Amino acid sequence: MVEWRNWSGSVVARPAECARPRTATELAALVAPARKVRVVGAGHSFMPLCETDGVLISMADYEGRIEIAPDRKTVWAPAGWGLDRLTAALWAEGLSLINQGDINPQSLAGATATGTHGTGADLGSIATQACGFRLMQADGTIVECGPDLRPDLYEAQRLSLGLFGVALEIRIHVLPAYxxxxxxxxxxxxxxxxxxxxxxxxxxxxxxxxxxxxxxxxxxxxxxxxxxxxxxxxxxxxxxxxxxxxxxxxxxxxxxxxxxxxxxxxxxxxxxxxxxxxxxxxxxxxxxxxxxxxxxxxxxxxxxxxxxxxxxxxxxxxxxxxxxxxxxxxxxxxxxxxxxxxxxxxxxxxxxxxxxxxxxxxxxxxxxxxxxxxHWAKRHTLTPPDVHRLYPRTPDYLAVRAAVDPGQTFANAHLSALFGLPAAEKA
The missing domain is CATH 3.40.462.10 (FAD-linked oxidases, C-terminal domain)
Structure with a gap:
């Protein structure tokens, strides 16, 4: 069993396995038989979002490239790329993110999944820049969602906390480089x-x-x-x-x-x-x-x-x-x-x-x-009643989660306690 620590050193995980898959085949071979799976980016979460005793996966080495839409207003980007790598690659193509925070090691998936943001009175979080997702689900299959394709999954996945699958690619809005x-x-x-x-x-x-x-x-x-x-x-x-x-x-x-x-x-x-x-x-x-x-x-x-x-x-x-x-x-x-x-x-x-x-x-x-x-990734003491009181769409969110991951493969102890999830095991 290996040991993993977050950036600040206050969160410690002892997963049964750490893996850096390069292909969909390698990823499916990890996810499909696993009892528990969490995905880690740069470790900048201060809550135990990545903590697991199952398989801890980094998508930093996963194959992929930027796919630019013909109108150059959106791109499909590898979800496991750090924002530092992503923004440099976008710049080389004459493009920029709409907004960023004040650090850039975080993965694109981690930043969208937790609602990470920069500053700007009229600018939303990085999650608001996302308009499509390709995910691997607990059985190893790949699904895509967007505003007009599996819209309920898309709405939940926009700020997912990693509960709906492993993000492979994310479609994001971009601007001409500035x-x-x-x-x-x-x-x-x-x-x-x-x-x-x-x-x-x-x-x-x-x-x-x-x-x-x-x-x-x-x-x-x-x-x-x-x-x-x-x-x-x-x-x-x-x-x-x-x-x-x-x-x-x-x-x-x-x-x-x-x-x-x-x-x-x-x-x-x-x-x-x-x-x-x-x-x-x-x-x-x-x-x-x-x-x-x-x-x-x-x-x-x-x-x-x-x-x-x-x-x-x-x-x-x-x-x-x-x-x-x-x-x-x-x-x-x-x-x-x-x-x-x-x-x-x-x-x-x-x-x-x-x-x-x-x-x-x-x-x-x-x-x-x-x-x-x-902020979901920063220190807090929310309980399930707090979550339901503060977020009226929590029942919808949890209904989507139950539908796409009934065995709770992607839920860890922290998230199960946060949302009051009933005990479940992967079949």
């Missing part, structure tokens, strides 16, 4: 809070980072621009300084408020660069952390952030990382946290070397009080 201008500057939190709607509407993408003991934010915007010569690599946060601040804070927690103010003075310097969208979107994240993220109605976002900051300051909680605040459009996906309408996303992180469980539990209560719903 460049982005990135601007990073320091601004007062009070100003950003007062002008949030204005700032969100002024650029295609807007986000900010705020340390809980600072009144300044690292304010970041991305907007389409004309190319400007050679691309310059960069990062929105100086990781050299930040790593030192985190290590000092872990060793001497009472120093954290002072260290965070020092961090803002030392590293939050104005910068500007222009480059290909697929290279501007992601930032390097090498400092390990644990993460919880809640998606809130946009009208509640800023007040909830301020309430979380006030709570941390009042309790003198030792939180080393900043909050990340983003805007995302609403959607109509059954299990999407954004299906109530325009959203605000608040990510809450803690340095991986520091305690986080109690801190997350306390801040989660603040997020829930703001009518928030968690």
């Amino acid at each position: 460049h982005l201008e990135e601007r990073i500057e320091r601004r007062p939190l009070a100003e950003v809070a007062e002008r949030l709607d204005e700032l969100g509407a002024a650029t295609r993408h807007m986000e900010f980072f705020v340390f809980p003991y600072s009144d300044q934010v690292i304010f970041k915007t991305l907007h389409p621009a004309e190319p400007e010569g050679e691309f310059r690599d960069g990062n929105d946060i100086d990781e050299t300084v930040f790593r030192l601040i985190c290590d000092l804070g872990a060793a001497a927690q009472p120093m954290i408020p002072t260290l965070q103010k020092m961090m803002m003075r030392m590293s939050a310097k104005p910068s500007r660069r222009v480059g290909p969208a697929y290279r501007i979107f992601p930032s390097e994240r090498t400092i390990r952390f644990e993460e919880m993220e809640y998606e809130l109605p946009r009208a509640n976002g800023m007040e909830t952030l301020k309430a979380a900051i006030a709570y941390i300051r009042k309790k003198r909680m030792p939180i080393a990382f900043p909050f990340e605040f983003r805007l995302t459009a609403g959607d109509d996906i059954w299990m999407s946290p954004f299906n109530k309408g325009p959203g605000a996303s608040i990510s809450f992180h803690q340095y991986a070397k520091m305690p986080w469980r109690q801190e997350f539990a306390e801040i989660e209560a603040v997020f829930r009080a703001g009518d928030g719903r968690p």
